[in-house]
Amino acid sequence: MNDLGPVGLAARAPWLAPARGALARALESARLPHAVLLQGLPGLGKAALAQWLARLALCDQPGEAPCGACVSCHLHATDTHPDLMRVGLVEDRKQVAVEDIRELTARLGLKSFRGGRKVGIVDPADAMNLSGANALLKTLEEPPPGTLLILTVARPDRLPATVASRCQRVAIAVPETAVALAWLAEQAGAGGEGGVDWAGPLALAAGAPLGALRLAERGGATLDRDMAEIPAMLSQGNADLVGLAERFQQHLPAERLRWMENWVTDRIRKGLTATVPGHSPSTPGLPAVARTRHIQSLFGALDELRAAQAALGGSANVALLWERLLTLLAQELAGLRAGRAAR
Secondary structure, eight states: OOOOOHHHHHHHOGGGHHHHHHHHHHHHTTOOOSEEEEEOOTTSOHHHHHHHHHHHHHOSSOSSSOOSSSHHHHHHHTTOOTTEEEEEOOTTOSSBOHHHHHHHHHHHTSOOSSSSOEEEEEETGGGBOHHHHHHHHHHHHSOOTTEEEEEEESOGGGSOHHHHTTSEEEEOOOOOHHHHHHHHHHHHHHTTOTTOOTHHHHHHTTTOHHHHHHHHHTTOTTHHHHHHTHHHHHHHTOOOHHHHHHHHHHSOHHHHHHHHHHHHHHHHHHHHTOSSTTOBTTBTTOOHHHHHHHHHHHHHHHHHHHHHHHHTTTTOOHHHHHHHHHHHHHHHHHHHHHHHHHO
8 A cells, every 4th residue: 555654645635635725725824823723533634634734834935735845844854843843642652741741832932943933743632631731731822933733633522621722623524435435445556455345444444544544454454244244143142252252352342343333323223214114124023112122222232332442442351341242232133033033
């Protein structure tokens, strides 16, 4: 697949075009604020857009895009620009270190080396703890002249309102499926890896093209086919739930949880939109009362799935989470199958 540098990716990704245009126009008309908050789902290229904006803001000859030829652009490309500072997650840390935020704000308070803007990037800003957010707040409230702060967030609810309210939000929308699939096919074709069915990885990535690309690179291109067999196995009532749970927790557990969430959500949607009174396309032959009970059980499973996704990044035992979820679904599907047979 293509080796996409962040600035090149941001410049070519079609779903980032609205944000690129808005930011470039704001810079050209001197309306670019001192702090920009780029928000959107993981896998939409927020970090790449932050780098693109930083290069544009520091460019000696900015236009609709960074010129790519000036001294500033070359310094940025070689990661040696003295007026650009980046803060993020280091190694296996789950939080941005408060010391790094303090160093960033201290450097932003200094005079620009090249006599232009100073740019600081916090990616991801929703990984700051309260101390880090408070350390950044003074710079947001009283930014030094010529300062631009760029923050990225996938979970805006994790960012204190005192920080978010002092930034101009730029929302990155999920592209239309056809646009995302065309882009993914182009990347795969350029790398000699054509033939991938991108619909499954894209759905598991919640429509985010970069998320689908990374999933495929981690061996998840066939995950959709692998998981499609699970509901039938569970409904038989004789699946090895412990073995499945161990296998799922070892490879792409978050994506498998999302697949099951999508599957359960689809079952609920089909059940709620039944066209024949008392029956459901997803539960043929099931009377209205049983169908209602089945949908209620699926809503319960959906709650469990979402709770498991929230706990996945913590200290929870992933195998036990999966075993509980699979047991819940197996009981419901096996009971549903038995109810049909009784009719």
